[in-house]
Structure formats: C-alpha cells, structure tokens
Amino acid sequence: MAKNLLKGELKRKGVTYAQLAEKLATMDIHETERNLNNKISRGGFSAAFLLQCLAAIGSRQLQLD
Template sequence: MAKADAATVEFETRAKNLLKGELKRRGVTYAQLAEKLAALGVVENERNLNNKISRGGFTAAFLLQCLTAIEVSSLNL
C-alpha cells in the first residue's frame, strides 16, 4: 500500500514521536503498556504495539487509549 501525501506522513511521524516520548518519559515499556491497555479493555500484545507505534499510522482513538492508560493529563504540542 502506498504512503499518503507528505503532510499525512509528517503528522503520522509526529503522533508516533509524541507517543514514544510520553512512554519514555514515564519509563513505560510496550509490555507494560499492553497491561495498562488491557485494564481499559483494549487487547494488544507487546509485539503488536511495537509494530503499530513504529508504523505511526494508528488512529486517534488508539493514541487517546494509550495516553489514558499511561495517565497523561496534558500534552505540549
């Protein structure tokens, strides 16, 4: 599947880096994120999370689920 336009790719990269940065700041691994998401009823394993976040093309809902799971209350964009 071909990548979308440059603007879309740029925002996907920004979303990916935002999520990775918040995980790193809190010292949360993908395995820990999977556990925290499971507590919210979201079923993902460590490998799927790694792949999904590395690609960067995840939904806004997924981003919000992850941020909620790691207790992010505010973001600086």
C-alpha cells in the same frame, strides 16, 4: 508527529510496550507487546488509539511544539 508524541510520553513516563499492553488490557483493549511495537513504529494508528494509550499511562497534559 503522533508516533513521536506517543513514544516520547512512554519514555517520559518510563513505560515499556509490555507495561502499556497490560495497562490497555485493564481498559479492555487487547494488544500484544509485539503488536504495539509494530503499530507505534509504523505510526499507523488512529487518534482514538493515541488517546487510549495516553489515558492508560496517565498522561493528562501534552505539550505540542
């Protein structure tokens, strides 16, 4: 569910993995585009990482259905 939530927010905001990597770097979180792709595709990430990504792309509200 977390994987789909994050992918959906990225798509909704029009943010690519490369752009996400740049935004995370400004928060002193260093991930490559390829690493982000693998991590998100597998869904193997922590809740903290999910929150960091959402903060980086400016998501302030989530709708969980």
